[in-house]
Amino acid sequence: MSSAPALVEAHNLTRVFDVSKPWLNRLLEGERRRLLAAVTGVSFTIGKRETLALVGESGSGKSTVARMIVGLLPPTGGKVAIDGIDIWAPASAAQRQRLRRRLQMIFQDPYASLNPRWRVDRIIADPIRAFRLAADRAEIEARVGELLRLVGLDPADGRKYPHEFSGGQRQRICIARALSSNPEFIVCDEPTSALDVSVQAQILNLMRDLQDRLGLSYFFISHNLAVVKHMAARIGVMYLGRIVELAPTAELFAAPRHPYSRMLLDAVPDLAMTGRRRKPIEGEIPNPIDPPAGCPFHPRCPSAFDRCRAETPQLLPAGSAMTACHAVAAHKI
């Protein structure tokens, strides 16, 4: 995949949130500004027809990355480019408009992301109207019907309101809306976490079918390792705002390198009940306002040594993967 030109390129993305108290409180209480680095130096590429996933626990910064990629949240530093065009600094308004059409997003909660007062056909037609992709009403109608069929619903469902649908059907509507502007790239932020497993299977199958038929690229965010393994070709593991390992899926699951990836894989409940002994997991994610010095994972890491406490590791190639770990770089593990 890496030989093909990348469709999406994220370079050194950083996002800092100001979580200070109000100015007067700071003045009276003599406090300084408090900054929270939600994402630090995240870089990756996504090829055409490829799925890249980011996995991590709550607070690891994966949703913040998704929002910067899709253009909902300006990065504090770094760059996002689609086909070489910087989405945060396009040459013209027209170019920005053309770019916007090519990327779409699917959110976690299919209940919150559909306007309850709009009929489904209006919801799906909205991007078609906004980007002027159809000449007249009849054409819009035909396109909406086609999209509903594409996601496994009936064209007649367009006359209904969102509350008349189940969670899985609503997520299908969200997918139809995302597809209505003929995008090439879809950012999916936990698209199935609100769904039951049998419905999740329907949606994941649908998303893979659509990828094959329409040649889509996905950027897939999830906390569920099994879902990520099913969907992605490459996976980035995030911890406290940084990618600690970026590896082809099969490799990550067969031989995780970073101690955090190992711990995460070990923590997943095992359905196959192979009776493996699991290492007990120690500790919790530290407060991102006050992250540990050096490698952010060192207080929980079984392989940490002096260097880990002093120096933040960079993401370096290790085999066909990339790992940010001093112990891996020094061949200690």
Added chain:
Amino acid sequence: MSQPVLSVRDLVVGFPTRRGVLTAVDGVSFDIAAGEVLGVVGESGAGKSLTGAAVIGLLEPPGQILGGSVHLEGKRIDTLEPEAMRRIRGRRIGMVFQDPLTSLNPLYRIGEQIVETIRTHAKVSSATASERAIDLLEEVGIKGARSRIHAYPHEFSGGMRQRVVLALALCAEPQLLIADEPTTALDVSIQAQIIALLKRLCRQRRTAVMLITHDMGVIAETADRVAVMYAGRIAEIGPIGDVLRQPRHPYTQGLMGAIPAVAGATATRLTQIPGSMPRLNAIPAGCAFNPRCPRAFDRCRRLRPEPITAGRTEAACWLLAHDAGVAS
């Protein structure tokens, strides 16, 4: 075999409405022995949480028990007066919910809440109760318990709060613990810690556990036996290994295929169960699963299947009946 701690027979829970009664739990029967973990698994709307609420007497009106019986150590508890039931709750049946914040009072210190619970159920001085609270917190893995009992719930992380809730649920040494999605709100690494803790504490105390969750993985890690619920009924119940390795009911089979696997090669497609769980006002006649079942035949549409024994498992499926003429 000795007497089970909890014995539920033909439990029916319903919601009376103007258009008739909606039956949410329909004829559920199971036993849990001392020291045993029964996992109750199912998708949203399967009736698993209502079953738990009915056992502990915490059904929200208008929901009510319409039939069947619940016995705790041989004594019937579903017909008790609210006051008598209140004394059983907490002392003999502990409860852990999904969101630890709903179980903890934000205005009281952790220590005060545990001491209050201990003194409600046992006649001890506050100094003794306080010592026991510290021991309990240490036992559930809270370091520096002596100083942290003065903290408020908001000063604890989600995983730590769930540990406190577990300490609260177990402080009166109940015979039965009902845990409703205890790890759903937690991250995987914290989830693994809480599961391990729950297992260890209940094994030591020989507490019977009813573990309600939608996550088959959590059940596989924790439970001795599993009951798979669908549309208010138990589709299949049996030892965890048997059900996971050789599911008998087509719903269980579909469910297992629908879960993406972490181990082994990635399947190109997940098994899809068409459609979704029926609404309470439209539960199909015969087997509730028949419209979604790939192997349904005439009888499934007419007659509701009773549990049929197959090996060590029981499944409510006509395919297992000897005269069905279909090998499973």
